[in-house]
Amino acid sequence: MNNNSKYIIQFAIILVSLIFTGRLFSIQILDKNYKLAAEDNAMRPIIEYPYRGVIYDRNGKLIVHNTPVYDLMVIPKEVKIKDTLAFCQMVGITKKEFEDRLKTLKKQHRYALPSVLVKQIPSEEFAKIQSLLLDYPGFNIVARTVRGYPYGSLANALGYMREIDQKGLDRDTVNYYKKGDYIGISGVEASYEEPLRGKRGVQYKMVNAIGVVKGSFNNGTFDTLSIPGQNLHASIDITLQNYAEKLLNGKRGSVVAIEPSTGEILSIVSRPSYNPNILSGRDLSKNYRTLTQDTLKPLFNRPIMATYPPGSIFKTLQALIALQEGVITPGEQIYCDGLLIGDHAPPGYYNVHRGIKYSSNNYFFKVFRRIINQKKHENTFIDARIGLTNWRKYVAGFGLGHRLGVDIPNEKGGHIPDTSYYDRFYGKNRWKFSNIYSLSIGQGEMLMTPIQMANLAAILANRGYYYTPHIIKGVADENQPLPEYRKKHFSGIDSSYFSPVIDAMQEALAGTAGRAIIRDIEICGKTGTAENPHGEDHSVFMAFAPKKDPKIAIAVYVENAGWGGRAAASTASLMIEKYIRGEITRPWLEDYVLQGKFIY
Structure with missing residues (x-):
């Protein structure tokens, strides 16, 4: 082997060694990817x-x-x-x-x-x-x-949690959630997901x-x-809540109780319902399927999602609108013969007080006709159109026909018909009062949710305003709800017009709901019996108490239970006594409600 070949081989060996050394240096020192890969294999x-x-x-x-x-x-x-x-x-x-x-x-x-x-x-x-x-x-x-x-x-108000699905991950614009995470799906768990969840x-x-x-x-x-x-601080009184659920057990309907001075929800009951513990843990999916297949719809949150005709409780609002519009005065006597619309009140003269006390359908038929037909246009159809638009403006001021904004998801707004609604049925300028008179007594195309009914009672208690009902009164150590729940909403009715209506509501109990009277507690209430074409009528009652400095406003809606003075009024009366006194002094009434034998 000559010297040249020897040097070439030595050079090649050195070159290969340098290449390998450089590559190792690059992998171990310069290239972070290899370093991290190695660490990943040893790091979990x-x-x-x-x-x-x-x-x-x-x-x-x-x-x-x-x-x-x-x-x-x-x-x-x-x-x-x-x-x-x-x-x-x-x-x-x-x-x-x-x-x-x-x-x-x-x-x-x-x-x-x-x-x-x-x-x-x-x-x-x-x-x-x-x-x-x-x-x-x-x-x-x-x-x-x-x-x-x-x-x-x-259960229905608190909601439940479950593993986030792909749709939930797609909606997560901040990329907080990962597959396998759990998230609030309904109720408070969903509304307050962000403060509740913390940070992993x-x-x-x-x-x-x-x-x-x-x-x-x-x-x-x-x-x-x-x-x-x-942590969240709810406005719920759990003792009152449990009592309300007990009273409504075995029935179908709702109870909503509100503190008028704050809009805080004291109790909110949906029946039928379920024990919230069954939608927590590894049997959630199986139990959820069972609930969805239940024909009684226990997952359906009736207080904020069910819509019903309010019946006669709406007459209080009709009186206030008529007084504000000046089409009646508190003491004005209007003769009613009972021939215009079906009625249980006897013929005679009625004013605001007597009309509410005895719940006269014919009186409020005439009152509503005055609200709608004020002769602001020579054409009867156009005049009715103007009247309905004006009437609906007042109704909206009471939180009706739209969502109140309660802090529980999936709230419905009910339905208060407007001119476009009737235009679709009859044609533009082809309908008048005679086509819509059922609205005068809270029937027809009008629908309200139970929480709207309770809020109506709160507005009456406050003489004209309300705070948006809410179930959470504070987040963490704060003792104040979110800003949107601190704002007063005014109804648009002058406070002076509430007194005759409220006085009549106090006496209405003796006229239509004697069972609801409580000794030493002034209750102002109004019964309703909402017509049901599919079976027995629904029992409705709204009230607030005490008359001075009200502490509770309440609405009770019991489906297929007949007169409002029976199931609904009795339940509301027990709730009021339980909250104000802390005890029940009428065990006979409690037994009557628990037994649920209202139709006889």
């Missing part, structure tokens, strides 16, 4: 889910809390099981479910990543298997919490080749602590 992120904010009632009683549960996570790549059947029996799944899950994760390219195998293992079950899991590489536990409801009530944390752990944790990665430099959600 462990999500730390925050405690969701709890909820208290107005008196500080805990009505929603957190219960610890545990998700069993699996990293298929690291799994080593000698007896698969024994393992599956230990964690409560079948062998087929286990194998199918691993196969799915492999298809999703998650074979080397932690994924949920068994969700929401209760504490007592987890305690039995915790130590045994140490013998199974590839598995670890992530702690979570689910909601618990110690009183088992208020993460811990990075070093693991060895068989998945055993060896300590924090980089001394915890990159770890973040979870931040608990904020």
Whole structure:
């Protein structure tokens, strides 16, 4: 071998060595991607889910809390099981479910990543298997919490949580949620999701080749602590709520009670309903399917979603509009012979006081006709059009025909017909008072929700204004609701016109709802019997008490229970006494309501 060949070989060896050295230097020092990849193989992120904010009632009683549960996570790549059947029996799944899950994760390219195998293992079950899991590489536990409801009530208002779906992830514009996270779906849980949820944390752990944790990665430099959600303070009186649910048990309908001076909801009952605890935990999906198939619709939140004709309780509003418009005066006597519209009130002279006290249909037929036909145009059809538009403006001022804005999702606005509604049926300028007179007594095309009825009672109690009804009175340590619930909404009716209506409401109990009278508590109320073409009429009652400095406004709607003076008025009266006195002094009335034999 000559010298030239020798030098060439030596040069080639040196060159190759330099190339390999440079490449190693690039991989280990310069190129961060390789460094991070190596770290990922030895580092495992462990999500730390925050405690969701709890909820208290107005008196500080805990009505929603957190219960610890545990998700069993699996990293298929690291799994080593000698007896698969024994393992599956230990964690409560079948062998087929286990194998199918691993196969799915492999298809999703998650074979080397932690994924949920068994969700929401209760504490007592987890305690039995915790130590045994140490013998199974590839598995670890992530702690979570689910909601618990110690009183088992208020289900439709509080709502429930479930795992976020793809639609929810797509709507998440800030990219907070990840697959497997839980989110409020309905009720307060949905409305106040952001303050309740808190902020998740993460811990990075070093693991060895068989998945055993060896300590924090980089001394915890990159770890973040979870931040608990904020607690909510509800306006609900849970004692009153439980009592209302008891009274309405076995019936179909709603109860809504409001504090007039603040708009705070004291009680909100939907019946039929369900125990909220069954929509918390790993049986949620099964129980939810059962509820959706129930023909009684327990998931339907009647106080804010059901719409009904208000019946005679609407006569109070008709009187106020007529007084404001000047088409009647409080003492004006109007003769009613009972021939214009069906009536249970006897023929005779009626004014505002007597018309409300005895709930005269014929009196309010004539009052409404004066509101609609004010001869502002020589054409009768156009005059009716002007009258209805003006009337509807006043009605809207009482929060009717649109959503009130309560802090519970899916509120309905009811229906107050306008000129365009009748134009579609009769043609423009082809309808008049004789086509719409059923509105005079709260029937016809008019629909209200129970919460709107309770709010009407609150407006009467306040002599002309209301605060938007709301169920949360404070977030975290704040004692004030959100700004939108601190604003007064005025009805557009002068406060002076409320006195004759309220005086009549006080005496109306003796006329149509004697059962509702409570000794030493002045109740101002109005019954209603809403016509139902599909069966027995609905029983309606709204009231507030005491007359001076009212503490509670209430509406009760009991479907297919007949006269308002029976089911609805009796229930409301018991609720008022329970809230103001703290006890019931008329056990006979309580028994009457609980038995529910209102039709006789």
